[in-house]
Amino acid sequence: MTKNHITCPKCQTQISIGDAIGEELRKEYEQKLISSLEKTRAEVDAKIRQELERKSKLQLEALAAMLAIKEKELLQAQQNELEMRKQRAEVEAKEKRLELELLRKLDEERKALEESVAKRITEDYHLKIAEKDKQLTEIARQLEESKRRAEQSNSRIKGDVFEEDLRAFLKKKFDGDEIEAVDKGKKGADVLHTIFYRGAKIASLLWEAKNTVTWQNAWIEKLKEDQRANKTEYAILVSKVLPSGASGNFFIREGVFITDDLEIAYTLAYTLKMHFIQLHEMRLTLSTNDENLKQLFDYLSGTSFKQRIEVIVERLLKLRENIARERAAMEKLWAQREGDYQKILLNTAGLYGEIKSISNDKLPEIAALELDPSSGAAHEI
Template sequence: MEALNTIKCPKCGADIDVSDVLFHQIDEKNKLDYSQKLLEKENEFKVLQKQEKQKIEKELREQLQDENTELVKSLKSQLDEKSNQVKEFNKTKAELERITREKDELKEKIEAESELKLTQKLNEEKEKIQKDAEEKNQLKISEKEKIIDQLMVQLKEAQRKAEQGSVQLQGEVQELAIEEWLRTNFPLDTIEEIKKGARGADCIQIINTHVKQNCGSIYYESKRTKDFQQTWIEKFKLDMREKGALIGVLVTDVMPKEMDRMGQKNGIWICTFEEFKSLCFVLRESIVLLSSAVATQENKGDKMIMLYDYLTGNEFKMQVEAIVEGFIQMQNDLESEKRSIEGIWKKREKQIQKVLLNTNHMYNSIRGIAGTAIGPIKALELPEPNKDI
């Protein structure tokens, strides 16, 4: 019996129990069938569970929707009721404002009418009183008006005299300032004041040195008016010829329209008081150089003409202006010491270089004309070559 249930393996020759093989096959098949049926049951349960869940959710949604609908209807009803109340309130408020406005308008109308009537009555009374007063005091009013007219004429005359006196006083102050400046800075020179009432300008500066007296003269006139008069120049030139002055300087608060700074016009130097403080040094030095050249170049008319042409030419004028600009800038910088001291040193160094350069140009231009008659200035000459080299 056992031999019937046993077979040999054709490959290895081992005995194989057929019953065990069949049992295992049937067991595997049963397990597979069971697993498949179990999976089908689980799927059916999931489907049923999902359907039941959807059904419950649908019922809940319908229930919530019904409840929300009732709530919305209730809220809408309350809102409509509140809206009607607000409309009624606004209507009542508008009516109240209309009544108040009509009341105010009526009050203002009554007050305006009353004020108009009162004003008319007051004007009538005022006109009546004024008419009576005019009839009674017409003569007195005429006398007072005449007195007022006389006082106005006297007042205008007094103002005119005061203005003339003020302008004259301002001019005298500047004249004194010019004379004081010249006496302080040039103690060797003679500063002659032109007396009040005498024909001529304000003062004349006769230039003296340690070597020579009366090297030449500079004529100064001070003007402090609102407008520059062109006739001043011609009159000033006539006064210069009478006094025999070499150079004329017109110190004025107001420059000619065609000039915005110091310069020459028709042979006359025109400048402000601040520019005068620097210009007087340069002009004085030019006269000293000219006098020295004349003293050493007597009987040499050609060179004198050349010197005169140079001193009255544009080149000399530009050099003088450049030197004066340098002095003015230095003076302005000295008055503004609040700035950085290092910056001031740099500026002054440039300005001094500018002054020295223009002075050197003027010196060499004159020496080129006058030759060795002009004494050498060591600071402006080239150093002597080293003899050891």
């Protein structure tokens, strides 16, 4: 080892003393430089950190201020929203109250209008029905009058011919009796048949001839009136048409003999004539000493007693018919009133149900309009 060199204790390398001192100085300088740099860097970092902290603090303060403003604005907005919701709720509640009041008023007005319209419609309907009925009645009357005139003209011709045939037939069959035609327009049917026996008048028959296509029950009543007016024992109606329900060619209705066959009519008249002859002979055989008995027999076998009994029986039968007719009319009226009652009850219950539904079941209960759970029907009122 020379004087200008030293050995590195670590690596045993020979190092020049000049170089070693220079290196050491360099390292020392570098160390100082590094320390100075680090100090400068630390100072710079501290300044930067301070600046950053200052700026961050300012930013945080600004953000805090902004946040406070935002929170204040949010709070105000929430308060505004709450106020708006409150106002909206009040408006909606007011609208609902107004709507409910309006609905109630509309229901009242609708009910009044319906009643008014129903009343007006009913009045108009009844008026129109009455007018139509009047028109139809007038048309029907005119048609019936025209038909009656036409039928009258036709029936008069046919009736006259049939009446002539009947009179000729009776004259041929009963040549010993008196067969008279009743004058037109005079009460007394068509033919008055007076029965004679051994020159004495013993009885009389009243004949009516009808040659039409339709039957009329009024013929019987008229013929009976004519019979009473002429005081004949019996009345016989010979008609080409018989009433519906008639069985056979011969029957008796209200004391009037009715047939559509001239031969049957002859047999009937001949039988009646034989009956009158027998009564006449019995009357002749009574002793003149039994005058009261003879008078009683004459009365009981005479036309007057027979007609009085017939009138009494007819009035009783008509009284029974009137009672039956009145009973049927009352039952019909009761049924109609029951129907009106049911309609009123159902309409009232329906109206109550609609109003109750609109008010969300807030109406008070009306027991009479509630359904009976056992029958499903409304209680009787």
